[in-house]
Amino acid sequence: MSIAFDKPSLWQRIRPVFQGFDLPLLLIVMALCATGLVTMYSAGFDHGTRFADQSRNMVLAALVMFAVAQVPPQRLMSLAVPLYVLGVVLLVATELFGITKKGSTRWLNVGMVIQPSEILKIAAPLMLAWWFQRREGQLRGPDFAMAGAILMLPVGLILKQPDLGTAMLVLSSGLYVIFFAGLSWRLIVPVLAAGAIGISLIIWYEPQLCQPGVKWIGLHDYQKTRVCTLLDPTADPLGKGFHIIQGMIAIGSGGVTGKGFMQGTQTHLEFIPERTTDFVFAAFSEEFGLIGCLGLMAGFLALIFRGLYIASQAPVLFSRLLAGAISLSFLTYSFVNMGMVSGILPVVGVPLPFISYGGTAMVTLGLALGILMSIAKSRGLMQR
Structure with missing residues (x-):
């Protein structure tokens, strides 16, 4: 007597691989990537093959995310x-x-x-x-x-x-x-207070501290120049201060609704330096305005809070710590990049996640997201 077994379909065989993926996180990332590609198409329109290369980078990052999630x-x-x-x-x-x-x-x-x-x-x-x-x-x-x-x-x-x-x-x-x-907060608060006092002193004594020949303990000359340029970019408007000034002009000229897709004059007349990498936020702001910026910030906040939710649901300390740190790292990336382009932080060469061009940075983001997905999947398995 023979027993017949139904052969599982292709979907039944590969379904376990996809089970447990955090759908809200995936949708948020897809929205940010779509925004990045639209921005890159405009900012990199006359900049070689940046759009095609960035599309390839995102596909590679997605493969890394998928592999690490397993x-x-x-x-x-x-x-x-x-x-x-x-x-x-x-x-x-x-x-x-x-x-x-x-x-x-x-x-x-x-x-x-x-x-x-x-x-x-x-x-x-x-x-x-x-x-x-x-x-x-x-x-x-x-x-x-x-x-x-x-x-x-x-x-x-x-x-x-x-x-x-x-x-x-x-x-x-x-x-x-x-x-x-x-x-303990008893260790955190004194450090924050010391940092606030140090920044206040630099701002107060900026004319004296930024004089040529004055050395800052623990900082290279180029790092001192970046801080001094932040405090007064007009001191060298065609040199060190050019990046910050042009970035602020582009952001301000976008107004509330922006100039429109592919209509950014600062961007397409090449006034914005590094417009596809570190200063891509200036190009985005010029074309999509305040409303676009608020939408982009909302996307990053959604990503951060979803990551923190995954951290809060993780079953072990290792997963909670790692997911929480990765989630807040997105806050650091986005805040520092937007801050330096807007002229409130020194220019330090930090990319804007999913928006700035860069293969290595994109793969690193894919790795981080894969870890978050892995932790989310482990939570689902524990609940079963």
Whole structure:
């Protein structure tokens, strides 16, 4: 007597791969990517193949996100130490054998040219989340001190390149993990107060501090120049202050509703420097105005809050810390980029997520989103 079995359909076989994906997160990211492609088509219209290349970058990032989403958080936790060690080793190799461009040694040739500091945007919070997971239930002051050392090692190496923008992003992502792990406000408030006092003193004594020949302890001359240019971009309107001035003109000229798609004069007459990368927000603002900017900000806020919701529902400490840090990293990216283009923060070379052109940055975003998806899927499996 033979028994017949129904052969499963193709959808039945691949359905488990798609189960557990966080649909709201996916829809938010798709909306931001669509906005990025529309902006890139206009800003990069006469800028080579930027639109086609960015489309390819987004497809690659989507594949990375899909692949990483299949890796359970437990497996991600086992990769924390090797990935962190690899990143630090590559940073040391960059210091010794790296490629120097425009005074910065940030790239390494390993058969292809890579920027190792990008790895630490994910590896640093991953390592810190692993550390706090191991110490769960017995956290003491020395544990937070060790976490600070784990974080400052790669941050110090990146600052030495020098690359202030990437160092700031790695530092912030690590600090978010430490904060969510339970760092006391008694330690946070004094640091914030000291930073506020320092900024106030710089603004008050700006005419004296920004004089040529005055050295700022702990900062390179180019970093001092960026701060001084922020405080008074008109001091060198055709040189150091040109980026900020043109960015503010483009944002202001967009008005409430913008000049319209493909109608940005500052953009298409090439007054905006780096209009497809760091200053793409200026091009977007000119064409879509205040309403477009508010919509874009709403999209980023939706992404951040959805990520924080996934973090709050995660079953283990490692996943909660990692998801929370990744979510707030999107806040750092967007706030710093919009702030520097608007003239309220120094120009530090931070891309606007899903909008700015860049292959490495886009793949890093895909990796981060894949981790969030993996954590969301693990939550769904636990609930079943």
